Structure formats: C-alpha cells, structure tokens
Amino acid sequence: MKLVTAADADGRTFPGIYDAGGIVDLSQHGFATALDVISADASTLVPIVDTGGDVMTDATLKMPLVPRRIIGTGTNYRSHVAEMGGTEPQRPTANFIKLPNSYAAAGDDIEIPPFCLLDYEAEIAIVIGTEVSHADSDAAYQAIFGLCLANDLSARDAPTTHLSLAKSGNGFCPIGPWITTTDELDVADIAFELLVNGELRQDSNSSDMIHSMVDIVASFSHSLPLHPGDVILTGSPSGVGVGQNPPVFLAPGDIVEIRSPQLGTMANRLVSPATVEGKP
Amino acid sequence: MRVTRVLHNDVVKTCMIDNGALVAIERALGGVPEPWEVALAEGDGFTGVGQLPPRDVIHLGFADPSLVLGAEDNFSSQPQSRKTGLAAMRPAAIEPFRRSDPSEDVWIIPRDPRSVAVPGHPIVRPLECEKLDLGVTLAVVTGPGGTVAGYSVGIDVIRRDVPVEHAYLARSYPSHLQLDSALCSPTELDAADTIELTLSIDGEERQHCSMSDLVVQPATLLASIDRRYRLAGGEVILMGTPPGTALDRGDGWLTDGATVVAAITGIGELRTHVVAATT
Numbered sequence: 001m002k003l004v005t006a007a008d009a010d011g012r013t014f015p016g017i018y019d020a021g022g023i024v025d026l027s028q029h030g031f032a033t034a035l036d037v038i039s040a041d042a043s044t045l046v047p048i049v050d051t052g053g054d055v056m057t058d059a060t061l062k063m064p065l066v067p068r069r070i071i072g073t074g075t076n077y078r079s080h081v082a083e084m085g086g087t088e089p090q091r092p093t094a095n096f097i098k099l100p101n102s103y104a105a106a107g108d109d110i111e112i113p114p115f116c117l118l119d120y121e122a123e124i125a126i127v128i129g130t131e132v133s134h135a136d137s138d139a140a141y142q143a144i145f146g147l148c149l150a151n152d153l154s155a156r157d158a159p160t161t162h163l164s165l166a167k168s169g170n171g172f173c174p175i176g177p178w179i180t181t182t183d184e185l186d187v188a189d190i191a192f193e194l195l196v197n198g199e200l201r202q203d204s205n206s207s208d209m210i211h212s213m214v215d216i217v218a219s220f221s222h223s224l225p226l227h228p229g230d231v232i233l234t235g236s237p238s239g240v241g242v243g244q245n246p247p248v249f250l251a252p253g254d255i256v257e258i259r260s261p262q263l264g265t266m267a268n269r270l271v272s273p274a275t276v277e278g279k280p
Numbered sequence: 281m282r283v284t285r286v287l288h289n290d291v292v293k294t295c296m297i298d299n300g301a302l303v304a305i306e307r308a309l310g311g312v313p314e315p316w317e318v319a320l321a322e323g324d325g326f327t328g329v330g331q332l333p334p335r336d337v338i339h340l341g342f343a344d345p346s347l348v349l350g351a352e353d354n355f356s357s358q359p360q361s362r363k364t365g366l367a368a369m370r371p372a373a374i375e376p377f378r379r380s381d382p383s384e385d386v387w388i389i390p391r392d393p394r395s396v397a398v399p400g401h402p403i404v405r406p407l408e409c410e411k412l413d414l415g416v417t418l419a420v421v422t423g424p425g426g427t428v429a430g431y432s433v434g435i436d437v438i439r440r441d442v443p444v445e446h447a448y449l450a451r452s453y454p455s456h457l458q459l460d461s462a463l464c465s466p467t468e469l470d471a472a473d474t475i476e477l478t479l480s481i482d483g484e485e486r487q488h489c490s491m492s493d494l495v496v497q498p499a500t501l502l503a504s505i506d507r508r509y510r511l512a513g514g515e516v517i518l519m520g521t522p523p524g525t526a527l528d529r530g531d532g533w534l535t536d537g538a539t540v541v542a543a544i545t546g547i548g549e550l551r552t553h554v555v556a557a558t559t
Binding site: 069074086113158161163 | 372
C-alpha cells in the first residue's frame with residue numbers, strides 16, 4: 001500500500017491509497033488523517049486495499065503525514081563519514097531532530113535563507129506504526145509502518161553544536177511522495193538517488209547503511225518509547241554538496257529530485273525568500 | 281510581575297500572582313492572553329477581572345511550548361565538556377565555514393515538548409534507568425523574534441544510562457523537564473552577578489553557581505538561535521546547568537523518593553521528588 005495525504009479541488013485534505021490510476025479516498029472509510037490509518041489495526045485496512053473504492057484522479061499530493069516528530073540519524077553511511085571527515089559511530093546516533101517548521105511536502109518550493117550555505121541530503125525515512133520500547137529486531141521491524149523519501153536539507157554554515165537549528169529552516173525537511181508499507185519492500189535493499197538540476201549527485205542503497213533501519217528502531221526504542229507517526233531519518237550517503245571539491249551549495253532555481261524504484265520520486269525547487277507565496 | 285495559568289471551572293485562565301493571590305487577567309478587549317504576553321508587557325494592556333480562590337483551581341503551568349531547546353557547556357566553570365556524538369566532532373568538511381562566536385561553542389539540544397511536567401507531577405525514573413541525572417537551569421520563555429519574555433526555574437533531567445549518541449532521546453522522557461508554575465517578567469531579574477542558582481537533593485547542596493558564570497547570557501543566546509530558527513512567542517530555552525551534576529561527580533544518581541529543590545535568586549524555588557515508573 002502507498003499511503004498519501006491528498007487535497008481535492010476544494011482544498012479538502014484526506015488520507016488515501018495511491019496507485020497509478022489515482023487515489024482511493026480513505027476518509028470515506030472513517031479515517032480523518034494519515035495518522036489514523038497508520039495507527040489502525042492492519043486487519044481493518046486489508047478489505048479496503050483489496051476492494052478499493054471511488055478513485056480520484058484530480059487530487060494533489062500533500063505531505064504524506066504530519067509527523068509526530070522527526071528524529072535524525074547522522075553519519076550512517078561510511079562514504080558520507082569519509083567525505084565529511086568524521087568518525088563512524090558505534091551505535092545509531094540521535095543527535096538532532098528536524099523542528100516542526102521544517103516539515104514540507106514533495107513539490108513544495110523551499111526558500112534559502114539569507115547567507116545560508118544550504119546543502120541537500122537524500123535519505124530514507126522510517127514511519128513508525130506502533131508504540132514500541134525495548135524492542136528486539138523482530139519487534140523493531142514490526143513497528144515500522146513504512147518508508148518514504150526525505151531531503152535532510154542542512155545549513156553548512158552552522159556548527160555541529162547547533163545541528164537541529166542548522167537542519168530546521170522553513171521547509172528544510174520535505175518528505176514524500178507517499179509512504180510505502182513494509183509488506184511491499186525489502187527494507188535492506190532500497191535503492192535511491194539524488195539529482196540537482198538533472199545531475200546525479202548521490203546514488204546509494206539501504207544495504208550500504210552502517211546501522212540498518214531495524215537496528216536504528218531497536219536502538220532508539222531502548223532510550224525512549226517511539227510512537228505511531230514518529231519519523232526517523234536514516235542518514236545520507238556520499239555526494240553531498242559540501243563534500244564536493246570545491247564545495248557547492250544550493251541556489252535559487254535549483255531543482256532537487258530524489259527518486260527510488262521502490263519509494264517513488266520527490267522533487268523540490270529552491271527559491272529566494274521573496275518568491276515564496278505569502279511571504280515577504 | 282509573576283504570571284501563571286490555571287484551570288478554573290473548566291476554563292483556562294491566565295493569572296497574575298499578587299502576594300500569593302491569583303488574579304485572573306484578560307486582554308483589554310476581552311480574551312485570555314498567553315502568560316508570556318503578560319510577562320513581556322509587565323501587564324500593560326491587560327485587565328484584572330477578579331481573584332480566584334486557590335482551592336478552586338488546577339495549576340497548568342505557564343508554558344505549553346511547541347519548542348524546547350536546552351544549552352549545554354554554558355557555564356565557564358564547567359570542568360569538562362558535556363558534548364557527545366556529532367556535537368563533539370568538528371567535521372573537516374564544514375570547518376572552513378565556522379564563525380568565531382562563543383554562542384556557537386554552546387551545545388543546543390532539543391527536548392520533546394511532551395517532556396514538560398505538569399506542575400506538581402514528580403520526576404519519573406524509568407524502571408531500567410540506574411543513572412538518572414539532573415541540574416538546575418534558568419528557563420527563558422521567548423517573545424516574538426527571539427526576545428526574552430520571561431524567566432522561570434527549571435530542573436533538567438537527563439538519562440545517563442542510554443548511549444551518549446542518543447543526546448535527544450536521553451533528554452526527552454515524560455516529566456523530565458520540571459518548570460516552576462510561575463513566569464517572571466524580565467525586569468524581575470537583577471544583574472547577573474547577584475543571581476545564584478542552587479540545587480539540593482535530600483538537603484545536600486549539589487549545585488551553587490552565579491549566573492555571571494554563563495558563557496552566553498540569555499539575550500545573546502536567543503539572538504544566536506533566532507538567526508537560524510525564527511523563534512515564536514512562548515517557546516522555552518534552557519540556559520544550561522552548572523557544575524555539580526552526577527555526571528560531573530561520577531556518583532549521586534537520582535533515587536526513588538529523593539526530594540529535589542532548585543532555586544534561582546529573585547525568580548523562585550521549585551520543589552519536586554522522584555518516583556519509579558509503574559510500567
């Protein structure tokens with residue numbers, strides 16, 4: 001199942017199931033939000049997925065869910081550790097979060113703040129489906145509702161002591177385009193790549209992670225209970241802008257596209273602050 | 281001026297604390313203001329609408345923040361850095377872009393806003409946690425644009441039993457941020473060198489430090505944060521905790537039943553205790 005949040009022509013938002021033909025409106029089945037769907041007993045979803053329903057073809061995709069919070073794992077690909085000049089962590093890290101104003105959707109324009117050296121980081125995002133604490137590997141896997149793509153946009157002019165601030169400008173965490181449930185995935189083999197204006201910059205696979213997604217969930221759950229709607233970013237591979245020689249940063253007009261054969265495609269345009277609708 | 285929020289007859293009300301009495305206040309044109317708005321304005325533009333009997337109210341605390349950020353390594357007398365994980369690293373790739381600014385050496389770590397305890401709720405020790413630590417902290421509440429709207433006393437509780445790489449998770453357990461129920465106007469705070477922060481556990485003083493020991497004072501730290509993250513009104517920024525934590529001492533972890541008292545000169549005193557989690 002590919003879970004989306006969509007809006008119809010009247011601006012009404014609703015959770016839905018996406019397929020190539022359109023979107024099945026889950027609000028007709030009593031679900032008000034994507035979190036309601038994520039939190040539901042899977043058995044209630046099976047007949048809906050099997051039988052479908054009225055398909056909408058003119059809805060637009062929004063952020064697939066409003067995250068309860070987004071926790072960031074840093075330094076989880078050896079190639080990225082090498083290009084940044086850091087050291088490999090012995091355990092999954094939870095050193096930063098993406099603050100709520102950073103949440104954004106595929107397709108959103110994202111403003112580059114003045115004097116900001118903005119960089120991209122393609123990542124796979126875990127969406128937690130059940131409350132979980134002190135999980136072993138099996139319980140950790142069962143707690144994962146699904147995966148989506150994310151861009152962990154980062155201001156490189158900020159020090160690592162201010163990491164959550166550096167990663168939490170307005171719109172600095174687009175996620176999308178939908179959440180693919182784990183029954184359709186091999187979480188240890190998710191390919192993804194990132195392109196800037198059509199130029200390939202990052203190309204990797206979840207199999208390259210230092211700590212697997214299951215290990216991350218299990219490790220975090222021993223330190224703090226995780227809840228439905230929590231999102232965990234799982235780190236970015238090599239190829240970020242600051243790792244280029246010389247470093248390159250995002251500029252207004254750039255199109256950043258992240259695509260995965262399993263998780264879909266997500267594109268965002270970078271803009272200067274003045275061109276974001278409704279803002280000065 | 282001291283401000284708080286209470287529930288009275290199932291209605292949330294903002295109150296001024298006047299010699300121990302609770303006086304409900306409203307906007308001049310009606311409506312209940314946020315406590316930080318009243319504290320920032322020193323009450324100007326707001327009207328008292330009657331005293332509330334203390335027995336008839338439930339204290340809600342002054343804050344319902346959407347954002348809580350905490351500082352670490354913000355006391356110059358701190359014997360050794362508390363930075364861990366990525367914060368302790370200086371990756372070569374981003375080193376050329378660092379600024380020479382003392383506020384950037386202060387580690388800023390978010391807490392889950394759901395970790396803020398309801399007034400009167402004790403500190404809950406997770407069942408498996410044998411290294412629970414805490415410290416007194418000056419809690420700053422923001423006005424718009426990174427201004428200081430008010431101050432309060434805070435107790436910042438941190439799990440030291442979890443991996444050091446889990447800095448955010450270690451600071452986000454429910455009940456692990458204790459705040460005094462009252463918010464003080466900025467003018468209540470005297471000069472930094474006259475303000476002392478103290479914390480005792482079961483009568484034993486563990487922390488005693490002057491606010492003049494802060495590496496970065498509140499207005500400067502808020503301005504530094506606001507450069508990267510636009511602060512709204514009502515957010516909570518913790519200024520860090522002085523030396524004397526169990527981590528610094530190597531012992532003295534919190535135990536069930538312990539009574540903790542934190543105080544800041546001119547701001548207030550916060551008393552709480554520790555209980556074990558039931559599940």
